[in-house]
Amino acid sequence: MSGYDPEKAGLHMLQKLAALVIIVAGIRAASDIIVPLLLAVFFAIVLNPLVVWFMRRGLQRGLAVTVVVITMLILMSLVIGVLASSLNEFATRLPEFNQMLTERALQLERLIPGNQHLSPERLLQRMDSERMVSFATTLMTQLSGAMVSVVVLVMTVIFMLMEVRHIPYKLRFALNNPRIHIASLHRALKGVSHYLALKTLMSLLTGITTWMGLKLLGVEFALMWSVLAFLLNFIPNIGATISAIPPMIQAMLFNGWYECLMVGALFSAIHMVIGNMIEPRVMGRRLGMSTLVVFLSLLFWGWLLGPVGMLLSVPLTSVCKIWMETTKGGSKLAILLGPGRPKQRPLP
Template identity: 30%
Template sequence: MSLAAGVVAIAGLKVFSGIVGPFFLALMLTIAVQPLQGWAQRRGWSAWVGMVIALLAVVGILLGIGLALAVSAWQLASLLPEYGDKLNALLDNARGLLSDLGISSDQIQKVLDGIDVGKVAEFVEQLLGGVLGVFSNLFFVLALLLFMAVDGMTMDKRMTVVQGQRPAIAGALLSFAEGTRKYLVVSTVFGAIVAVIDGGALWLMGVPLPILWALLSFITNYIPNIGFVIGVIPPALLALLDSGPVLMIWVIVVYSVINFVIQSIIQPKFVGDAVGLSVTVTFLSLVFWAWVIGALGALLAIPLTLLVKALLLDIDPSTRWADVLIGAPLPKKVPEEQAREREAERP
């Protein structure tokens, strides 16, 4: 019965992904800026002042990133048609190489007919249309942010009441909010570091539009495990069209070294301490939420998993043992060892 109910709930989330995705995005942003409201109240300011400060912070971040991406995408769309001749030359070289390997001309033609700069430019235009669609959803997100910020003014009092009546529920929700906030802080800091290093490296190598690719690196840093793979594909292809395969190889090598060291060695340590999820669980959460909600699900995979964990595991003391299995930090001493030590210390 539980599995059947879970399937129905997942199907409902997938059907209403157009509403669920923006709702969770607004929820994550509200949690991220909630400390600003508490900071304003501790200074003796009105709750409305804290709400306005938090709302302006979120709106500024969203509009800044959205406008930067839109301008850079328009530049990319205007730049791609200039590489038509270079792409045709690369295709001719690829056709000759495949012919030398013994592949028939008909097979080569079928593979290469679908590659055209005009189609790439058309794809970019569709992508820009999608960006405009995101901006249309942005009004929905901003409306949700406004309502959630108003509710946030009394959230501390509400949680105090819940703490008195259902302490386990209050503890689980507070743990979810704290873990989500830590994850967003860690991912934002490391995303900014990766974006600056990647953008500077692309600028030094002469790859066009380094600011756009830096922004892409920053955004894909929120996608666990495979984010940098998604972020390296566009600049590598543009480097191939602009200067040939040598520059493309250098872009891939530099990206791989930078992102492997930062995102695969350093960042997971901080993320694991912040959220308590194993690498396997984070990867599965990425696949699952991307399938259920789409692109927003990939970006919010970790916070959504933390919410499910809080509602299904942390909310019930009898199921908290599962935290150990999905990667929560182990205590230095398990309860049995502590009990044996206390027994040995007795006179």
């Protein structure tokens, strides 16, 4: 007689789903605490290879962490100072965007033949310049607000960099089956750190190339748009497209349609070369997730944790996938998150 009971199996599944809903609701309720912690983990993972590099040159861990963190703070202070100046100038010129948008709306009305119901006032209500170009400033404001406090973030990163060497020792005594879990954790950290480090490098290359290209085209606020391109490059699939929209609108309003198309061509070329040619060769498919899962994870983590969740959607999903592979009930679900059918071995 089989011991399988469909009713108990269904009840057990409902209990798991209920627990998952409670966990997700708890994470969203505690997002004000979790988001700064995730940012600290992100910075710690990206900076830890630099700390290891300095340690191999003879520095003690404490001194290496100090050098890396101070260098990071100096660079961030310089970028934030210049960016704050650009944002302030951008905000003061928003009325000019409204005026230029009115003129473009009148031009559009004259280009449409036989139109009797298109009015500039109605267009301006739907195409308000502040709505069209405020995505960049809104995203940056939310990111800065998510940090809560720069001092707390920096201190958390310092403590994480100092404690990372003790994690394997602690896990050996804290886990029931340390060999399997430590190996999975090591694989997850290796894959995520590789992804974040190379993604940061590719995003930095994207931002620098964008800044140089916009400068050559004579587009104003090139630094602000390049920083936006750097941040949105962490968002898979749609980040590069979103980053191109605000500077194209600005070029269309202040320069013309030709300059708008040139800016779009610039972003397309950067995405084609860096995003589709250089980045796949450098990064490979180490995280092992399908394109659909990457896109769905972008929506899920963005809904759960906001812009920071969108930026870190791929590494967060990768960690969850690797954790599922080590559990008895989650191994099949981890297969569903994978890139596809494994390659079959040739017959002898």
